[in-house]
Amino acid sequence: MIMLHYWRAMWGIINRELWRFITQRERFISALIRPLVWLFVFAAGFRASLGLAITPPYETYILYEVYITPGLIGMIQLFNGMQSSLSMVYDREMGSMRILMVCPLPRWFLLLSKLLAGTGVSLLQVYVFLAIAWFYDIHAPWQGYLGILPALILSGLMLGALGLLLSSFIKQLENFAGVMNFVIFPMFFMSTALYPLWKMKESSPLLSLLAHYNPFSQAVELIRFALYGQFNQSAFIYTLAAFLIFMAAAIIGYNPSKGMMVKKGGA
Amino acid sequence: MKTAIALSIDNLSFSYSGKKALDQVSFEIKAGECTLLLGPNGAGKSTLFSLITRLYDTHEGRIELCGFDIKQQTQAALARLGVVFQQTTLDMDLTVLQNLRYHTALHGMGRKQSLQRIEQELDRLNMFDRRFEKIRQLNGGHRRRVEIARALLHKPALLLLDEPTVGLDVPSRLAIVDYVHQLASDENLAILWASHLIDEIYPEDHLLVLHKGQIRAKGTVNEVLNTTNTPTIKEAFYNLTQGAQA
Numbered sequence: 001m002i003m004l005h006y007w008r009a010m011w012g013i014i015n016r017e018l019w020r021f022i023t024q025r026e027r028f029i030s031a032l033i034r035p036l037v038w039l040f041v042f043a044a045g046f047r048a049s050l051g052l053a054i055t056p057p058y059e060t061y062i063l064y065e066v067y068i069t070p071g072l073i074g075m076i077q078l079f080n081g082m083q084s085s086l087s088m089v090y091d092r093e094m095g096s097m098r099i100l101m102v103c104p105l106p107r108w109f110l111l112l113s114k115l116l117a118g119t120g121v122s123l124l125q126v127y128v129f130l131a132i133a134w135f136y137d138i139h140a141p142w143q144g145y146l147g148i149l150p151a152l153i154l155s156g157l158m159l160g161a162l163g164l165l166l167s168s169f170i171k172q173l174e175n176f177a178g179v180m181n182f183v184i185f186p187m188f189f190m191s192t193a194l195y196p197l198w199k200m201k202e203s204s205p206l207l208s209l210l211a212h213y214n215p216f217s218q219a220v221e222l223i224r225f226a227l228y229g230q231f232n233q234s235a236f237i238y239t240l241a242a243f244l245i246f247m248a249a250a251i252i253g254y255n256p257s258k259g260m261m262v263k264k265g266g267a
Numbered sequence: 268m269k270t271a272i273a274l275s276i277d278n279l280s281f282s283y284s285g286k287k288a289l290d291q292v293s294f295e296i297k298a299g300e301c302t303l304l305l306g307p308n309g310a311g312k313s314t315l316f317s318l319i320t321r322l323y324d325t326h327e328g329r330i331e332l333c334g335f336d337i338k339q340q341t342q343a344a345l346a347r348l349g350v351v352f353q354q355t356t357l358d359m360d361l362t363v364l365q366n367l368r369y370h371t372a373l374h375g376m377g378r379k380q381s382l383q384r385i386e387q388e389l390d391r392l393n394m395f396d397r398r399f400e401k402i403r404q405l406n407g408g409h410r411r412r413v414e415i416a417r418a419l420l421h422k423p424a425l426l427l428l429d430e431p432t433v434g435l436d437v438p439s440r441l442a443i444v445d446y447v448h449q450l451a452s453d454e455n456l457a458i459l460w461a462s463h464l465i466d467e468i469y470p471e472d473h474l475l476v477l478h479k480g481q482i483r484a485k486g487t488v489n490e491v492l493n494t495t496n497t498p499t500i501k502e503a504f505y506n507l508t509q510g511a512q513a
Binding site for chain 2: 024098
C-alpha cells in the first residue's frame with residue numbers, strides 16, 4: 001500500500017510536469033531553438049576554422065556539426081535542469097512549492113520525483129532535436145539512438161540535481177541571473193561540448209584541466225560515446241558520482257532541520 | 268465521550284536570527300471546533316503555520332497532529348492535515364481537475380477514488396461544472412473554493428486556513444466563511460483559521476489571540492470577552508494587542 005502511494009505520487013509529479021510542458025509551447029520552442037541556432041549558425045561558421053583530428057568515439061574525420069551535437073544535447077539538458085531550478089524558485093515564491101512540501105511523503109522522494117519529471121521533459125526535447133539534426137545530415141548508428149537513452153537519463157538527473165541544489169540556495173527569482181553568469185555559462189564553455197580537450201590544451205593547459213574535471217564535460221562525453229554505441233566507463237562513474245553528490249546536497253538543502261530553508265525561513 | 272484532539276501545541280518557541288517570533292505557545296484544538304487565530308501583522312501567525320506544516324523545523328516545544336509528533340512522525344501527521352495558504356498555490360496553466368488530480372496523487376489516491384472525491388468536493392462548492400477550466404480563467408473567489416476543495420480531498424482531521432479571504436469581495440468572503448464554519452460542525456473537522464478580520468468570527472467559535480509571538484487570550488468568544496472584560500471582540504482584541512492595528 002505504501003509502495004502504491006509512492007508510485008502514484010511519483011507518477012502524479014511526472015504527469016504535472018508533462019502537462020505544464022505541453023501547455024507551455026513557448027518553453028518547448030525556445031528549448032529547441034537554442035541548440036538549433038548553435039548547430040545551424042555557430043557550427044556552420046566555425047566549421048572552416050576548427051579542424052578536428054580523429055578521436056574516439058569517432059573513427060574518421062568528422063564535421064564540426066557532428067562533433068558539437070552531443071554537446072548541444074548536453075546543453076538542452078543543462079538548460080532544462082536550470083529551467084527546473086528556476087521553476088522551483090518561482091514555485092517557492094508563488095507558494096505552489098508548499099503543496100508539494102506538505103504532502104505526507106519524505107522530501108528526498110519528492111525531490112527525486114521532481115528530478116525524474118524534469119529529466120523526462122528533457123528526453124522529449126533531446127529526441128526532437130536529434131530528429132531535426134538527422135535531417136541536417138547528422139546521423140548516428142541506429143543503436144546509438146537507443147543506447148543514448150540511459151546516458152541521457154543519468155546526465156539529465158545529474159544536471160537536474162545541480163539545478164535542485166542551486167534552487168535551495170536561491171532565495172529570489174531576481175538572483176537567477178547570477179546562476180546564468182556563474183554556473184551555466186562557465187559550465188558550458190569550460191567543457192568538451194564545443195571543443196575537444198586536446199584542442200583546449202593547445203591554448204591553455206589549465207583550462208583543459210578544469211574542463212576535464214567539469215561534470216558537464218563528463219556528461220557530454222558519456223552522451224557522445226553512447227550515441228556511437230560505446231560505453232565510456234570513466235565518464236559514467238564521474239557523472240554518477242556527481243549526481244549522487246548534488247542530490248545529497250539538494251536533499252540537505254531542502255531539509256527543514258538542516259538546510260538553507262531554515263535560514264531563509266520558507267520552503 | 269472524550270472529544271479527539273486534532274492539534275496539540277506545547278511550549279512552542281521559534282526565533283529568526285535572534286528575534287523571537289513565537290514564545291512558549293501552547294494550545295489545543297478539538298475535532299469539530301473552529302478556532303480563529305487573531306493577531307496583527309507580525310504577530311507570528313505565519314510562523315506558527317509554517318511550523319505546523321513542517322515547512323520550518325521545530326527546535327523548542329512540541330506539535331502533535333492527531334497524536335502524531337510533527338517532527339518524529341512527519342508523514343503520519345501531514346496525512347491528517349489540509350492546508351489553504353494565504354497565497355494561491357494552484358498551477359495557473361492547468362485545469363481545476365488537473366490541479367486536484369495532482370493533489371490526490373500526492374496523497375496516494377487511485378484514479379477512481381480520486382475522481383469520486385473531486386466530484387464530491389467540487390459539487391459541494393458548486394464548482395464541478397468548471398472542472399475543465401484553467402485556473403487562470405477563474406476569479407479570486409472561485410480559486411479559493413478550488414483550494415478549499417483541494418485541502419479536503421484526502422479527508423484531513425485538521426484544516427489550516429491562512430487568511431483565505433484576503434483580497435476577496437464581500438459575497439465571496441461571506442460564502443467561504445459560512446462554508447468553513449459548516450464544515451466544522453457537519454464533518455467534525457478541526458479548523459485553525461488565521462485572520463485579522465473580526466467580522467469572520469461566529470459566536471460559537473474559539474479564539475486565540477497572538478501578539479508579539481505570545482498567546483494573549485484563548486477560549487470561546489464569551490470566555491475571551493469575560494477575561495478581557497470588554498463588550499465586543501473588537502475592543503477585546505484592541506486591549507490584548509495594546510492598540511496594535513487589527
